[in-house]
Amino acid sequence: MEMDERKLKILQAIIDDYILTGVPVGSRTISKKADMGLSSATIRNEMSDLEELGYLDQPHVSAGRIPSAKAYRLYVDSLMKAGRIRDDSLETVSRHFSGRVHQMEDVIDHAASVISALTKYTAVVLSPKGKQPRLQTVQLVPVARDAALVVIVTDTGIVRDSTIHLNSEVDSDTLYAISRAITEAVRGHTLAEACEILPDMIGRMQENEELLQSIYGFLNDRRSAPRKLHVAIGGTSNMLSYPEYSDVEKARSFLSLMETRDKLASIIDGNGEMAFTVRIGPETGVPEMVDCSIVTATYSTGGGQQGTIGVIGPTRMQYSRVISILNMMGHQLTDLFSGGSDKE
Amino acid sequence: MEMDERKLKILQAIIDDYILTGVPVGSRTISKKADMGLSSATIRNEMSDLEELGYLDQPHVSAGRIPSAKAYRLYVDSLMKAGRIRDDSLETVSRHFSGRVHQMEDVIDHAASVISALTKYTAVVLSPKGKQPRLQTVQLVPVARDAALVVIVTDTGIVRDSTIHLNSEVDSDTLYAISRAITEAVRGHTLAEACEILPDMIGRMQENEELLQSIYGFLNDRRSAPRKLHVAIGGTSNMLSYPEYSDVEKARSFLSLMETRDKLASIIDGNGEMAFTVRIGPETGVPEMVDCSIVTATYSTGGGQQGTIGVIGPTRMQYSRVISILNMMGHQLTDLFSGGSDKE
DNA sequence: GTTAGCACTCGACATCGTTGAGTGCTAACA
């Protein structure tokens, strides 16, 4: 048996309807809706074929059909009509981000809540990561008599800071001098390279060896423990609005997965370079998510790093809508991070 | 009618049982359990009295009784037996925090998940806040040709940073000189005071007026927009394990409240100075939380700031257990923030 | 003051028939 034009059209009508209602769709519904002038009996025959081909499932014999993961795949790959976002919501988003709050974490948190509000699904946003950042400035700022803050500025615009303990008292000017020396030595290098370079330098310098050693130790630590991805989640409660999650136990296991940010990040974070990913049901590879789909997109920063934005929803997700929203938001974030002047 | 010793004992038994099971407790249950050798009929009479006194509610005529908010109040205030935490879980916690991760945000996130894991309820941890921090150092770090990072170190150990745009190119040494001058001028003052002082200083200095103006603008911004509290939440999914939330709609509204961090923070953040707060049901003042209770405790940092940790659970919460866990965790965090050497 | 006994209430649960949406099959039709 072969897939033909008419079967495709019927399948599409079924998926569209099911995405909208979440209720198994029967032959009569399609016969009435799809404007091709076929009786329900004919539709029935076609649906039977579609089921045999693996595109439809039947919860029980006298219920309508629901699309299978295979059907969604087909839908996403070729059947789907491009979604249009309503202009006003787009505008709302722009306005939201035109404010002056530009701490990266805030932007990411914000993005997650905007996406979840627009889609009514659960949104996840990961902070950018990517190529090894190159050091631009290393500076010590006095914090207390025996402590200094190490500020590291990299070309990706990302700033890391942490205090280190000083064994002896060092005055502000000395700290600055040392900062300059280190900056001079490591500018343009990656953190890893800097860790190669520093020991030499420490050898050459006579004074303040102890201090230099602790800076070295600090950098070395940072190298092996890369900054944790910031994971923003929004709209987890949205999922409970869908009948798919009227079973509390199911909802609980979903939510508890949402709480383990590390795991969630690794699920969302497509290692691929794809602009868009759509994973449907079992394709997610996560047992807890067999009846979820995940759509992800990426955004990039001026520094050449990439972040991920994703939406998690039931398999009967409004794919086209979600994709256009993610698309739009990806552009927004890219603009914001690479365009804006006062970013972090 | 008066409350007497025996009524108290019976009430306590009822509350204990209800907290454990969540099922309305009947007279026979108490008659069997409470070792005072009374028949169910007698208990029944007493329960009837307790209901009249407002300590018990009856869902319907032929069901057992459940404690009212008033009963929990009494329980918490005087009936409750101090809870004991199992030694091993206490040890686990200590070990957890003895690691080297000492970014404040991480510690707070971590604390929330530990508390929720121990209590099986929802935990909320707010970052410390309190007295106006006093400036210690202001330093400009070059980031790009036309941008600098402003690092502000205060006596509370909290560091704020953000980039500002420079209209003209300024070299590193000049930035440092300006930093020293500003630091000199504002050290020991609050942010608000600094904003009074700076204009004078700007007037006196001839050069770099533009740059100084943007720093002033930056400080002024910060003053009016205080750093957002960091709000860590853990174990929201725990709530779904309790039959109280088997109603999905109820669960949804709870979770959606948990997602609005600002609101949540203002609920948790007891303006009072109390070490412990227990708010039961309606006492929370939040309509969505009429059948929740909130227990909060505080921790403090070396800098004299205070943070809040809280647990949200059903009104039939294991109060004593929660209180001892919060107590323990409060001490842990206080130690960590005021004792540790390499805190942020 | 306490208790045993008893009638009563009411949610929880299972059973059962009805309804209606939906299917598959067959025979007739274009």
Place this chain on the structure above:
DNA sequence: TGTTAGCACTCAACGATGTCGAGTGCTAAC
């Protein structure tokens, strides 16, 4: 040969009905 009308069949959802048991309140006896 593809399409359609008709019909028997299936099955979840729903409401009515009955039973069970936990629990109460009351009364009378101890």
